[in-house]
Amino acid sequence: MRALRIHFTGEDFARVRFAPRAAPLQELHAALTTAVAPRTGPLFAPWRGRVLRSLPAAAGPLADLVPVGRPPSFLDVLGDTLADGFGLIRATGPGLVRSELERVYGAVPAPRWIRGLHAGDETAWRTVRHAQLAAYETVLAPVWSVVQDLHREEFTRYALAVAEHGVAAALIGLAPGSRLHGGVWEWPGAAPARDVRLDGRGLVLLPTFHHPSGPLLQDAPGRPAVLTYPAGPGLPPAAGGAAVPAEALAAVLGRTRLEALCLLAEPHTTTSLARALRVSNATASSHAAALRSAGMARTTRTGRSVTHERTALGTLVAGGGGPR
Structure with a gap:
């Protein structure tokens, strides 16, 4: 064979x-x-x-x-x-x-x-x-x-x-x-x-x-x-025929996690991230942890304060997108 x-x-x-x-x-x-x-x-x-x-x-x-x-x-x-x-x-x-x-x-x-x-x-x-x-x-x-x-x-x-x-x-x-x-x-x-x-x-x-x-x-x-x-959808790419990049990424990451990735173009505490996403602190922390495990975000701790921020990989995946 x-x-x-x-x-x-x-x-x-x-x-x-x-x-x-x-x-x-x-x-x-x-x-x-x-x-x-x-x-x-x-x-x-x-x-x-x-x-x-x-x-x-x-x-x-x-x-x-x-x-x-x-x-x-x-x-x-x-x-x-x-x-x-x-x-x-x-x-x-x-x-x-x-x-x-x-x-x-x-x-x-x-x-x-x-x-x-x-x-x-x-x-x-x-x-x-x-x-x-x-x-x-x-x-x-x-x-x-x-x-x-x-x-x-x-x-x-x-x-x-x-x-x-x-x-x-x-x-x-x-x-x-x-x-x-x-x-x-x-x-x-x-x-x-x-x-x-x-x-x-x-x-x-x-x-x-x-x-x-x-x-x-x-x-x-x-x-x-x-x-x-x-790779790809099985058809040759066509001009104007692809999904909007954000939609394609949302299908992989989930819409809320993609929004978190965009927000983390600037540093956020867990509380401020939760407020921006309109979710609980526990949910925001879970999204940050998932992005961190994929190498797309980093978390730093100063005393009791925890700050999340996008990595270079996260910026590449997000296409440079920032807070929306």
Whole structure:
């Protein structure tokens, strides 16, 4: 049976982390992988047709980078912005660029500009950047705010699952049908079948909302492995089609707890938080404790006074929202 098997050490479990923000180039590559897949399922088929019809000629060089369906590893980066992503790709060592292009093309003759990329030609690198930008503007720019909202919701869901059930259960929850035993996380049916040993490098989890049929794994030597896994509602994101972020978060946290998270942009005592939420002190304390256990709030005590305040994680989850 085909399967992806990720081998953890104890150190790796301590180094599992969730990408705090969506990565535009990684999401773009997931979307393009889905767009050119021969079978994508009925839900993605209309989206796939629209994408392939609308891609501009300027994006064409990206197809040259994937002649047999598996792109060079140096394209998979986690930059928070397009500029960050482009910078990380361009910073790839020339040895890795050459070896990956040789792996991708093998004995197949490469286009002239790919040969220039292999030689480190700056014009060829500009071709990559212009092609990615053209594809992003067509495929992702219209729905990028939706992707960011969905990522924040998935981030929150994972943080709460870890706080309540632990890392192992949270990992299994990301992939229905997967299992974790003997330090090995196994995804049945994943293609290609492979065994990946983390050996202390750790693992970064990144949800994608454009690739519905299995994990994409980036396994660069000397770096944490990056697992891009399918998430979201099962449909490609559509501009204007997502729920209001607050509604999505309320479905995960509960409306009162979300309101507490927003209020804690400023320090509150248990009493002042209860007054603002219009609940009892005990209920307010319970909400603060739940947020604290998920790493989204901190509590400090000075004498008999207890003060609650949002953490950086809480601010990220709330999207910067303050008291309302």
